[in-house]
Amino acid sequence: MKRAELLKSEGYWIAKLQTDLYRELISFMERTHKNSSQLAEYLGCSKGYISQLLNGNFDHKMSKLVELSLAIGKAPILEYKDISGYILENDKTFSSVLTSSTPSSKFTICYDGELFRRA
Amino acid sequence: MSKFALRNIEAVAGNQTFEKLLVDGVAPFDTFENELEAKDRRSLEKIYFYMNEVSNNRTLADTKFKDVTPRKEKVKEYEFKDGDLRVYGIKKFGGKIIILGGYKNQQKKDYRTFRSLKEQYLKQKSIKTNNNEKSRTPKK
Numbered sequence: 001m002k003r004a005e006l007l008k009s010e011g012y013w014i015a016k017l018q019t020d021l022y023r024e025l026i027s028f029m030e031r032t033h034k035n036s037s038q039l040a041e042y043l044g045c046s047k048g049y050i051s052q053l054l055n056g057n058f059d060h061k062m063s064k065l066v067e068l069s070l071a072i073g074k075a076p077i078l079e080y081k082d083i084s085g086y087i088l089e090n091d092k093t094f095s096s097v098l099t100s101s102t103p104s105s106k107f108t109i110c111y112d113g114e115l116f117r118r119a
Numbered sequence: 120m121s122k123f124a125l126r127n128i129e130a131v132a133g134n135q136t137f138e139k140l141l142v143d144g145v146a147p148f149d150t151f152e153n154e155l156e157a158k159d160r161r162s163l164e165k166i167y168f169y170m171n172e173v174s175n176n177r178t179l180a181d182t183k184f185k186d187v188t189p190r191k192e193k194v195k196e197y198e199f200k201d202g203d204l205r206v207y208g209i210k211k212f213g214g215k216i217i218i219l220g221g222y223k224n225q226q227k228k229d230y231r232t233f234r235s236l237k238e239q240y241l242k243q244k245s246i247k248t249n250n251n252e253k254s255r256t257p258k259k
Contacts, residue, residue, distance in 0.1 A: 001152065001167060006130040011164025015201070019172065022180055056180040094132030 003094075004087050014059070021065065022056040028072040043071055123240045125216060130167050133174025136214035140240060147236070148206070151220035155204075162202035163220075169199050170206075173215065194241060196233075207233040216240075 006012050029039055040050040052058070058065070069076035124141040128148075131137035139146040155163055169183050187207075188196045195210035206220040207229065218236050221229035 001130045001163075003130045003132060006164060006167050009161075009164040009167075011161035012168045014161070015165035015168035019168070019179065019183075023178070026178075054180065055182040057182075090132070 003090070007087050007090060008083055015056075017065075018056045018058050021058050021068070022054065024069070024072060024074055025053055043068065120243070121239060123243050128170070128217060131170045131174050133171055134176055135174040137170055137174055137217060138211070138214065139217045140219075140236065142236065147219035147232075148217045151206075159202065159204055162204045165201040166199045166204060166206050166220075169201070170215075170217075173199075194237070196237070205229065209237055 025039070029035070034042060036050050036054060037047060040047045043050070053068075058068075066076055121142050122144075124144075125138040126141055126146065128137040128139050139148045152163060169179055172179055173184055183201065184197065184199050186195060187198045188194075197208045197210070197215065199206040199208070200223075203223045204220065205223060205226060206217060208215045208217040210216075218233050218240075219229065
């Protein structure tokens with residue numbers, strides 16, 4: 001698979017969003033000294049659901065993503081970039097070979113700052 | 120005996136280099152990718168994402184990437200996974216070598232192939248290194 005092809009693939013971006021959320025949850029657990037059971041209790045979710053999240057397998061509704069992000073004190077900021085521009089930028093960073101690029105919209109997500117903590 | 124070579128994996132970019140093993144000019148990882156069922160394509164794309172993360176020294180859930188090195192084995196072994204797919208690799212100086220990929224239900228057989236290829240590759244590499252050292256040593 002070529003790098004440009006990978007950066008245009010659904011799987012790449014799904015894994016990125018799942019991994020970003022996984023890292024935010026791990027970081028929250030470390031900051032607040034919570035284990036997975038305590039996290040489940042705090043978020044009002046089942047242990048099974050938390051285990052899914054901690055395995056990097058989040059694939060639910062956008063409303064759930066926003067709810068989880070806010071609950072751990074993070075703003076889930078979505079940023080839409082032109083895919084061909086993103087590939088070019090990435091190509092410059094890593095000096096890899098660029099094959100082809102078709103303009104379309106893809107987004108990246110970042111978790112910015114702490115909004116609030118639940119009491 | 121098979122001839123081994125390494126080729127850069129272009130889709131992976133980061134601090135660590137990712138290469139695939141070529142056996143007599145063919146990469147088992149490429150064969151796996153080319154023969155992949157359409158329904159598993161997304162899982163492979165996700166595995167490529169995980170490789171990029173590892174290449175950039177970022178942490179992943181151990182359900183996605185884990186050390187599977189048997190005890191007493193000197194060269195580290197790794198497994199990437201998503202859904203029914205598994206990708207097997209080893210450590211090399213400054214990166215990883217991807218040896219092959221396979222399906223979860225073929226894991227036992229794939230591990231045997233993976234470890235056999237690893238052993239043959241390392242053996243050939245060590246013979247080459249010894250020969251190079253010998254050729255560099257001045258005759259008395």
